[in-house]
Amino acid sequence: MRRLWRRDRIDRVDETAPKKAIRRGLLMAMIEASKSSHPYEFVALLTGKKGVIEEFIMLPYESGETMAIIQTHALPIGVKIMGTVHSHPSPNPTPSDEDLNMFSSYGGVHIIIHYPYCQNCWKAYNVRGEETELEVID
Numbered sequence: 685m686r687r688l689w690r691r692d693r694i695d696r697v698d699e700t701a702p703k704k705a706i707r708r709g710l711l712m713a714m715i716e717a718s719k720s721s722h723p724y725e726f727v728a729l730l731t732g733k734k735g736v737i738e739e740f741i742m743l744p745y746e747s748g749e750t751m752a753i754i755q756t757h758a759l760p761i762g763v764k765i766m767g768t769v770h771s772h773p774s775p776n777p778t779p780s781d782e783d784l785n786m787f788s789s790y791g792g793v794h795i796i797i798h799y800p801y802c803q804n805c806w807k808a809y810n811v812r813g814e815e816t817e818l819e820v821i822d
């Protein structure tokens with residue numbers, strides 16, 4: 685999947701908190717959103733506070749089987765990007781080259797949710813695309 689990301693809001697990327705966690709309800713909502721988007725990809729930015737991912741923000745974007753454009757200039761004021769989430773309509777959760785490019789620009793934690801969108805059908809990666817631990821909290 686090919687993405688064109690605007691790089692003018694790079695100062696709003698939050699890479700300060702070393703330990704990351706995510707709210708369980710949010711993770712389940714993102715898995716649901718991925719399922720509803722199938723066979724297209726679900727794409728969103730992750731935000732939160734103090735290392736805890738609490739929200740995803742879907743920005744205006746054009747989605748297709750081969751391309752999505754996210755307009756990050758539409759981000760609400762004061763929002764810090766902690767990372768990204770997107771889905772793979774295949775059972776393969778491995779980041780693509782385009783994914784790695786995106787990871788390096790948008791925060792410290794990146795979630796890939798994959799087909800068939802079960803509760804454990806996701807993986808978290810760091811900025812370099814290496815699998816990383818992401819604690820799920822209630």
Ligand SMILES: [Zn+2]
Pocket residue numbers: 685770771772778779780783796
């Ligand atoms: Zn991908």
